Amino acid sequence: MADTVGEALRAAVTRLAASGRPASDAEELLSRLLGVDRGELQRMSNAPLAREQSDRFEAHLVRREAGEPVQYITGRAAFRHLDLAVDRRVLVPRPETELLVDAVLEHLEANADPRRAPRVLDLGTGSGCIALALAHEHPGVQLTATDASEEALELARENAAACGLTQRISFAGGRWFDAVAPDDRFDVIVSNPPYIALEERAGLPGDVRDWEPAAALFAVDGGLADIRDILEDAPRHLLAGGLLVLELAEQRAMQVAEWLDGAHDWNAVEVRADLTGRPRMLLARREHGPAIAPAQWGEEG
Numbered sequence: 524m525a526d527t528v529g530e531a532l533r534a535a536v537t538r539l540a541a542s543g544r545p546a547s548d549a550e551e552l553l554s555r556l557l558g559v560d561r562g563e564l565q566r567m568s569n570a571p572l573a574r575e576q577s578d579r580f581e582a583h584l585v586r587r588e589a590g591e592p593v594q595y596i597t598g599r600a601a602f603r604h605l606d607l608a609v610d611r612r613v614l615v616p617r618p619e620t621e622l623l624v625d626a627v628l629e630h631l632e633a634n635a636d637p638r639r640a641p642r643v644l645d646l647g648t649g650s651g652c653i654a655l656a657l658a659h660e661h662p663g664v665q666l667t668a669t670d671a672s673e674e675a676l677e678l679a680r681e682n683a684a685a686c687g688l689t690q691r692i693s694f695a696g697g698r699w700f701d702a703v704a705p706d707d708r709f710d711v712i713v714s715n716p717p718y719i720a721l722e723e724r725a726g727l728p729g730d731v732r733d734w735e736p737a738a739a740l741f742a743v744d745g746g747l748a749d750i751r752d753i754l755e756d757a758p759r760h761l762l763a764g765g766l767l768v769l770e771l772a773e774q775r776a777m778q779v780a781e782w783l784d785g786a787h788d789w790n791a792v793e794v795r796a797d798l799t800g801r802p803r804m805l806l807a808r809r810e811h812g813p814a815i816a817p818a819q820w821g822e823e824g
């Protein structure tokens with residue numbers, strides 16, 4: 524048994540490296556366990572580690588060696604300025620998804636209307652990360668967050684309560700736009716839908732493939748089925764000039780953008796890269812506003 528925090532950390536880094544895990548995993552596990560940030564962890568290197576802490580750390584390392592994601596072990600994930608509860612009901616929020624929040628905030632700022640609060644729909648909210656970050660970082664936005672998974676919604680609601688953000692977010696269950704009223708319209712629709720092809724399953728890292736919910740990862744039709752569903756119905760739920768923001772698989776991002784380029788409903792179609800330069804985000808503006816009666820939708824095409 525290690526006597527100090529520093530000894531425990533060094534031993535854990537060496538041990539996890541043997542199964543190909545980065546040093547940051549050991550730091551995250553130990554800092555969360557001790558309730559300190561990573562800087563503080565380094566500073567308390569000579570502090571003694573209690574027996575009970577050491578035993579718990581050992582149990583967490585065993586779980587990590589077995590492939591369980593760090594965030595499921597600690598039960599926490601950082602997303603933008605928030606620290607959210609996560610477990611196997613939801614996807615672990617990813618850094619690239621934080622960029623969707625930037626794109627939405629940019630649009631809301633550029634199109635602010637002092638007469639009313641903007642409305643944003645987050646489809647497939649999972650842990651609630653996108654909706655909660657938007658509510659946290661934009662003082663007036665009204666959010667609707669949906670998911671087909673009742674289990675995910677349960678956790679998203681818990682996160683909203685823990686962050687004190689329940690006032691401006693309503694949650695709804697159902698498949699994509701079935702979760703909202705047929706005539707409900709938004710300034711922005713944002714989604715990180717399932718987009719991995721079933722055929723790509725074998726090539727995924729075990730931490731993802733064996734631990735995260737399949738319903739959050741995989742889409743039939745070569746990873747495109749859910750994106751198609753969203754693209755088909757999104758125009759009916761966006762206001763004139765409204766924005767659709769989707770996270771995509773890098774290998775299909777340009778294909779999806781080409782579907783929309785020159786399409787009747789959309790303009791200003793743009794693909795943005797993530798922090799590593801891979802094309803991962805689609806932005807498209809609704810050309811014509813649905814300022815028409817729902818009965819006319821069919822005619823508008």
Ligand SMILES: C[S@@+](CC[C@H](N)C(=O)[O-])C[C@H]1O[C@@H](n2cnc3c(N)ncnc32)[C@H](O)[C@@H]1O
Nearest residue numbers: 614616647648649670671672698699715716739
């Ligand atoms: C890739 S995860 C994204 C979760 C979260 N927004 C994030 O970025 O971490 C996709 C989410 O969509 C939900 N989902 C899958 N199929 C759906 C459907 N047909 N309708 C609504 N939500 C769906 C899943 O339950 C999952 O929470």
